[in-house]
Amino acid sequence: MPRYVALIYASEAEYPKPNTPEMEKLFADYMAYTEEVQKAGIMQAGEALMPVATATTVRLRDGQTLTTDGPFADRR
Numbered sequence: 001m002p003r004y005v006a007l008i009y010a011s012e013a014e015y016p017k018p019n020t021p022e023m024e025k026l027f028a029d030y031m032a033y034t035e036e037v038q039k040a041g042i043m044q045a046g047e048a049l050m051p052v053a054t055a056t057t058v059r060l061r062d063g064q065t066l067t068t069d070g071p072f073a074d075r076r
Helices: 021-039
Strands: 056-061 064-069
Touching: none
Parallel strands: none
Antiparallel strands: 056 064
């Protein structure tokens, strides 16, 4: 059976502030989705990543290992 990963990206600068109606709605929507995929038996794990400021992306390109500060999506 194939396995997939779903990554949820959001701009930390634009993310709703804690204890606001916007954050409460976002959290409620996320929890509803999480419950749905858990009940369907298709969710195997769910962990948060560290903040963007601590991230390093590692890629192999043309036989060379490249590291980049930040979790940037490749747009090629």
